[in-house]
Amino acid sequence: MITINTNSLGKLLESARSAGYRFVAPVRDGTISLFRPVDRIQEIALDLITPVKSPKEYFFSDHECILSYKRSGKSLIELSEPSKEDYAPPTVIFGCRPCDAAGPGIIREVMTWDCDDKFFLDRLESTVIITIACVEADEACYCTSVDMAPDSETGSDILLTPSKDKPGVQQEYLVKAVTEKGSRFIEQTKGWSDGTVNPAPAIEGLKSSMKPTFDAERVRKWLDTSFEDKFWDTATLACISCGTCTYTCPTCHCYDIIDEGNTDGGKRLRNWDACMMELFTLHASGHNPRPTKSNRFRQRLTHKFKYYPDLFNRILCTGCGRCQRYCPTDHALKNLLEQIDKLVSTESQAAEAVDK
Amino acid sequence: MLGVMVDVSDAETTSTANATFRELSTLQSFAKKLLESGTVKMVIGYSQGYTSDRAMPAFITDPEKASSLIFDKRCFHNLTMYLKTAEIKCAGKIAIVVKGCDAKALNVLLLENQIKRENLVILGLVCIGVGDPTLEKCRICNVNTPPIYDELFGKPVPNKEWTSATFTRVKELEGKSQKELWEFWVNEFNRCIKCYACREVCPICTCTRCITDKNQPQWVPTSPHSMGNFHWNLTRAFHLAGRCIGCDECERSCPADIPLSLVNWKLIKQVFEKYGFIAGMSPDDLPPMSTYVEGEEEEFIK
Numbered sequence: 001m002i003t004i005n006t007n008s009l010g011k012l013l014e015s016a017r018s019a020g021y022r023f024v025a026p027v028r029d030g031t032i033s034l035f036r037p038v039d040r041i042q043e044i045a046l047d048l049i050t051p052v053k054s055p056k057e058y059f060f061s062d063h064e065c066i067l068s069y070k071r072s073g074k075s076l077i078e079l080s081e082p083s084k085e086d087y088a089p090p091t092v093i094f095g096c097r098p099c100d101a102a103g104p105g106i107i108r109e110v111m112t113w114d115c116d117d118k119f120f121l122d123r124l125e126s127t128v129i130i131t132i133a134c135v136e137a138d139e140a141c142y143c144t145s146v147d148m149a150p151d152s153e154t155g156s157d158i159l160l161t162p163s164k165d166k167p168g169v170q171q172e173y174l175v176k177a178v179t180e181k182g183s184r185f186i187e188q189t190k191g192w193s194d195g196t197v198n199p200a201p202a203i204e205g206l207k208s209s210m211k212p213t214f215d216a217e218r219v220r221k222w223l224d225t226s227f228e229d230k231f232w233d234t235a236t237l238a239c240i241s242c243g244t245c246t247y248t249c250p251t252c253h254c255y256d257i258i259d260e261g262n263t264d265g266g267k268r269l270r271n272w273d274a275c276m277m278e279l280f281t282l283h284a285s286g287h288n289p290r291p292t293k294s295n296r297f298r299q300r301l302t303h304k305f306k307y308y309p310d311l312f313n314r315i316l317c318t319g320c321g322r323c324q325r326y327c328p329t330d331h332a333l334k335n336l337l338e339q340i341d342k343l344v345s346t347e348s349q350a351a352e353a354v355d356k
Numbered sequence: 357m358l359g360v361m362v363d364v365s366d367a368e369t370t371s372t373a374n375a376t377f378r379e380l381s382t383l384q385s386f387a388k389k390l391l392e393s394g395t396v397k398m399v400i401g402y403s404q405g406y407t408s409d410r411a412m413p414a415f416i417t418d419p420e421k422a423s424s425l426i427f428d429k430r431c432f433h434n435l436t437m438y439l440k441t442a443e444i445k446c447a448g449k450i451a452i453v454v455k456g457c458d459a460k461a462l463n464v465l466l467l468e469n470q471i472k473r474e475n476l477v478i479l480g481l482v483c484i485g486v487g488d489p490t491l492e493k494c495r496i497c498n499v500n501t502p503p504i505y506d507e508l509f510g511k512p513v514p515n516k517e518w519t520s521a522t523f524t525r526v527k528e529l530e531g532k533s534q535k536e537l538w539e540f541w542v543n544e545f546n547r548c549i550k551c552y553a554c555r556e557v558c559p560i561c562t563c564t565r566c567i568t569d570k571n572q573p574q575w576v577p578t579s580p581h582s583m584g585n586f587h588w589n590l591t592r593a594f595h596l597a598g599r600c601i602g603c604d605e606c607e608r609s610c611p612a613d614i615p616l617s618l619v620n621w622k623l624i625k626q627v628f629e630k631y632g633f634i635a636g637m638s639p640d641d642l643p644p645m646s647t648y649v650e651g652e653e654e655e656f657i658k
Contacts, residue, residue, distance in 0.1 A: 031613045032547065052611055053549075062549060063579045139407050237415040237443060243551035244611045258578060271579050277552065279569045292442055328557050328609035329433060330405035330412040 002175045002186070002193040004160070010041040015189035016092045021128070024058060025094045026051040035093065044095060049138050050320055054250035055093050059104045059123045060111075060272075062247075066119065067268040069261070088122035092185075094130045098152040098159075099143050099320035101131040103250030105155035109312040110253065119270075128185045131156035132173070133203050135165045137210055140321030142334050145212040148319050151203045157182035165202040174201055213334070214341035216305060216315055222344050223306040232294040235339060238331040241293040243274035245323035245333070246300070251316045254280070275299050301336060377427035379509040383453070383479065386507060388422035390451050396477055400438055401453035402431040413438065427453070429486045434603040436461040437559040439471050451477035455486070456499030456515075460601035460636025461559040463504055467639050468599075470562050480505025482512055493604045493617065496522050503637050518634065523625040529618055541586075547612035548585040550578065554606035554616060555592065560599050567591060589619065597623045598645035601636040 004012060013023050025044040027036045033051035035058065038044055045051070064087065070078045104124055111117040133151035134141075143149060153159050153176075160173035175193065177183040186193075246252040256273035260266055273280055276297070281290045290296050308316035317333070324332030377383070387399040403414035403424045411430040415438075416422055436458050438444045454462060459480055465471045480502035485494030501512040532540065552568075555561045568576040568588055576591055577584035600620045607616040627633050631644040642649075 029547075032611075063581060063584075233443065234415075237438075238413045240437065240553070240556045240609075241441075242553035242556040242609070243549075244553045244609070247549050247551045248611055256578065258574065260577060260579065269579055271550070274551070294443070324407065326611045328553055328605070330407050330410045332406065335406040 003172055003195060004175055004192060005172045005194050006046075006170050008192050008194050009044075011192035012189070013038070013041050013094075015192050016094075016185075019090075019189050021090045021092045023092050023094060024055065046095060046132070049134070049136060049141065050097050050100060050322065052322070052326060053248060054100050054103060054320065054322065055096055056100075056103055056107075056250050056253075058091060058093060058127065060107065060120055060253055060255075061087075061270075063269055063271045064119065065267045066257070066270050068266065069268075070265040071263065084122050087119060088126045091123075091127045092130060093127055096129055096131045096156070097134055097320070098131055098150065098154070098156065099141075099148060099318035100250050101129050102148060102152060102155040102318045104129075106251050106314055106316060106318070107253045109314060110308075113311075128157045128181060129155060130158045130160065130182075133159060133161045133201070135162050135202055135206055137206060138321065138325070140324040140332070140334070141210070141319065142213060142321060143319035144207075144210045145214050145334070145337070146216055146315050146317050146319040150206045150210065151201070153178045157185065161201040161203060163200065163202055165205050214337045216337070218344050219337055219340050220306050220309060222340055223302050227298070227302075231340070231343065232298045235336055236294040236297040236331075238329045239276075239293050239297050240329055241276055241278065241296060242328065243272075243276055244326050244328065246274035246276055247272060248322040248326050250318055250320055250322075251304070252300075275303070297336075301333060304333070305337070377481070377510070379481075380425070380427055383427065383481070383509045384422050384425050386479070386509075387416065387425055387451060388419045390477060391417065391419040391422060395449070396451045397448040398444075399425070399451045399453070399479075400435050400444070401425045401479070402427055402433070402435075405430075425453070427481055429488055429490075431455070432486050432491075432605070432608055434458045434461055434557075434559055434605045436465065437557055437605070439465060440559065440562050449475050449477070451479055453479045453481060454502055454505070455481055455483035456497060456502045457483075457493065457601060457603045458559075459502035459504050460499060461603060463636040463639045464560055464599055464601060465562070466504075467641070467643065468562070473639075477507070478502075478505045480508045482508065482510030484513065491604065492525060493602055493621075496524075498634070499637075504639065518628060520625075520629055523621055525618065526621045526625050529622070542582065544614050545585040545589050546582060547614060548580055548589065549612055550580045550584070550588065551611060553609040553611065557605045557609040558596075559603070559605075560596060560601065561592075567595075589614070589616075593619045593623060596620070598627045598631075598633065598643050599635055600624060 016023050022037050024035050025038050026033055026048050027038060027043050028045045033045060033048055034053040035051060035055040065082055068080050072078050108124065111120040137150065143152070148154065151161060157179045159176045159178055163172040177186055252274070254273045254275055255270050257268065257270050259268050278288065282288045290299060304316040308314060321334070324330065324334055387401065390396045391399060397417065399416045399422065401414050401416065402411045403426055405412035411426060411428065413433055413435055414424060434457065435452055436454065444450065459478065462478065466473055482501050484500055485491065485497065487494065498516045498518050501515055555566060568578065568591070576587050600623055602620055602624050604617040604620060610616060627644060633641070633644045
């Protein structure tokens with residue numbers, strides 16, 4: 001197996017760029033952090049647990065033109081679609097965490113469900129995801145509760161596993177090509193590898209300390225029968241009904257389509273939208289099937305842990321923890337899931353006691 | 357005058373930095389009595405968050421849970437924003453824990469007929485600042501002792517008075533050229549992701565349907581491009597002029613860390629200098645931006 005050390009990451013960046021790839025990586029911008037195209041390896045922040053924004057926007061843009069129109073002559077309208085070269089340039093996303101790398105693969109299920117979303121699929125095809133396994137987690141992280149792990153390969157094309165259990169220090173990474181695309185990339189850009197020694201990976205400590213905090217299958221069963229449970233009203237009181245959790249989430253994928261323009265020309269745009277917002281389900285009649293924030297929070301949780309698994313056999317959550325980390329009121333999915341799990345155990349204990 | 361008061365706050369901040377709020381047990385037992393006696397259906401206050409170093413809003417209906425109330429420098433949230441939610445509106449009479457800045461929001465809500473005074477028991481806390489380091493809004497706070505309350509917890513401290521010199525951060529920004537200002541705000545607003553956390557967390561954003569949610573026609577572009585972001589953030593600022601009380605919850609909640617407090621405090625400074633008005637000091641003060649007084653000068657109409 002080949003390796004790369006921290007000093008050679010610059011060579012990796014250079015080789016990728018000369019092979020025609022845009023090199024996107026986590027960077028700090030003032031007090032926030034996000035994925036952004038970089039020119040130099042020094043710009044990259046390798047010590048982040050996760051940046052504030054996930055790399056989702058490189059597959060599913062927060063706002064993109066999907067069609068434009070222009071009037072030509074009195075009764076003719078010219079339509080044009082954006083070109084693939086513009087919206088899906090060859091891209092390397094470097095320094096993803098496993099939770100972020102898994103996101104696009106999970107969303108792919110719905111993006112190919114009743115029709116193929118070409119914008120999403122073209123970008124997925126033209127992107128190589130290079131993930132760095134985690135050696136550090138914070139209280140908000142819960143990947144091990146949703147069938148993931150600090151070194152999950154799901155969604156990655158290449159996985160780098162660090163040799164030291166401290167983030168941001170000089171590392172020797174084990175390089176593993178997870179997919180065919182990953183192997184091709186290594187072939188195409190070779191010259192950056194540091195040999196074939198096998199340093200011991202340093203992820204076992206974190207892996208063994210991150211115990212699952214709820215049983216997703218047990219939660220799913222409870223959700224089957226608890227749509228009207230009074231739990232929702234009391235447990236969601238602190239939610240402020242903003243879109244922070246959905247917009248920072250690597251798997252939320254709802255969007256709105258709007259037109260901006262006038263009779264001479266304009267654009268049809270696709271913008272992110274969020275089920276946490278009241279307007280999301282407001283009908284033209286004035287009726288809103290989800291008028292309260294408890295209805296909306298129930299929708300978000302149930303979509304991720306019941307509807308999506310029912311349809312595609314995958315939980316729509318990678319445990320990245322952003323919904324807790326950036327929630328203005330520290331009110332998050334994970335904690336409701338834990339409460340539900342506890343509720344189920346208490347209920348089943350009570351039922352057992354009655355049986356006896 | 358400001359300098360003297362800052363010294364006092366600094367001393368007080370240090371003394372409470374590791375200690376809990378001295379009147380906490382009094383607050384807890386008072387809340388418990390309110391619930392036990394049926395005076396209120398719910399107490400909204402603060403409790404330990406899910407994350408160990410954070411506090412979170414607490415909605416207490418069980419008198420036994422009143423002991424989970426906390427108050428310390430992590431209690432940033434302006435809890436009065438919950439008064440606009442459907443869930444709380446139908447909860448009956450409630451008690452709410454407020455710091456001075458939060459109490460200002462109550463005054464604005466009372467003035468604008470958004471809440472009923474008889475449905476509220478206001479538990480005012482003498483607050484000498486939250487955050488570590490102490491937030492800028494707390495450094496220049498003029499309501500350490502809340503301007504409205506039913507029961508006060510903590511020893512009242514004399515409130516500072518503002519002068520034009522108070523708003524140092526806004527003054528720094530005002531020193532920039534128009535071009536520099538433009539570049540500054542383009543850069544800041546470009547990060548906006550249109551999650552509307554700023555609106556949702558704002559106690560003063562009380563419209564049942566926000567202008568940005570009105571789409572026939574779409575007045576404010578919903579796209580998170582430069583124009584859409586400017587349009588949204590400036591529209592919101594206009595609607596808050598003379599009403600924003602400067603709790604800066606919008607800035608704290610912004611996942612993109614846009615310095616919205618600079619917008620808020622520019623408005624506050626402007627209204628203070630032009631009208632000598634500070635929003636939220638009393639539920640009876642006429643708001644300058646929505647009051648017509650016969651005979652007032654209207655020099656701008658030529």
